[in-house]
Amino acid sequence: MQGFRKEGILKDGTRVILRPMVREDRDKLIDFFSRVADEDRQFLRNNVRDPKVIETWVNNIDYHKVFPLLAEVDDKIIGDATLHMRRSGWKRHLGNVRVVVAKEYQRRGLGTLLINEIAELATEFGLEKLVSEIYFNAPGALAAFKRAGFGVKAVFEDLVKDQYGNNADMIVMVCDVEARRDRLRARALANL
């Protein structure tokens, strides 16, 4: 996947490069996650401040299992979206989406740009629906997923804990990939 890239534009006109993660991204990822705010880091599964975690990721890239999409500006990673897939079983048509955006690029449309790209990729992997689990009190993330065509399907009250140990709600958002495409096309036509 080395060398594959595409350009995207943020709300303020900033041009960003979108491309799959490659093995050579170790140092850039360590730098990126060192800049991710603590309040955002609490939602991540792994300790991304540990270089060994990053090394495990870049040394075990399997695009069939996890497709990691990076956003870059000036050779610096500013966002990371991942599409998690299963190749068999009852959830083989589902993809899970996770997104992290650097603090200074939040509220600029980068989250939506990354989620949109992941949603477009989903059909290439034979996925029908995308699922994302989001912290209730993360309005930026909720708005980004909503703009990208996801809808709230369930709220699990008091299910998760925030960084201070307080119980909090978790929201599950779902996107039907084919229906999303149709909605976006209708919206584009309406804007002509």
Added chain:
Amino acid sequence: MLSGRPTTGGMKLALISDVHANLEALQAVLQALARENVDLILHLGDLVGYNANPRECIDLILEHQILCVLGNHDRAVLDPRLAEDFNILAYQAVIWSEQQLTEKHRVFLQQLPLNRIIQDRFLVCHGNPINPDAYISLHFQGKHALNMLRRDFRPATVCFFGHTHRRAVWYRDIRGKVAQLPISEEPIRLDQENLYLINPGSVGQPRNRIPFASYAIFDTSEFILQFKLVPYNINAAQRKILAANLPTYLAERLAEGV
């Protein structure tokens, strides 16, 4: 007998779609069709994109006088700005394909129409009857396309389409009910009173988790449809994708039919 011109009587049509520059798959299908004794081969769009032999596939299509319509990837190769809305894998394949084409191939793609009507009764398109980017996958999309067929393309009653890479038969009966027929490789006799949308699946990149090239045969006088699958040399197609430095996943997916 095979000719590039539709006749006025009953015909045996071969429906192929979404070749996507997969030469091995196209050759396998054309070999199978040589035994079918068809009158006309229709390609429902997207000759190029994703796989590694865009030039060779267009040449083969020309050699066999296959009637084609324009697909969204064909259009994007002619104007890569249109591919900016494609996902990163499809986008890279369009950029690569654009660099492979000669003037002759570009001219061929440029003259492809968005749709064609055969014998007044059969509409040929890629996405839906008027838009190569639109999908017919969900119920409301099938209903919308059938309404379009009924309203804007009379007296056509059957629309052949592609784009989804999945076999499908949608119908609208005389009461207005819209539904899909189950897919099988047995001949399916269609009701001439109904309206139909028929997708033969993809030759070059099937997405029904069956890694065979897919096509269909339609008898216009008997209204009998039969889906067919044919194995092809996937390894050879994969090697070419890798040699062309196209995304590895585009090669891997062929073996899985996704």
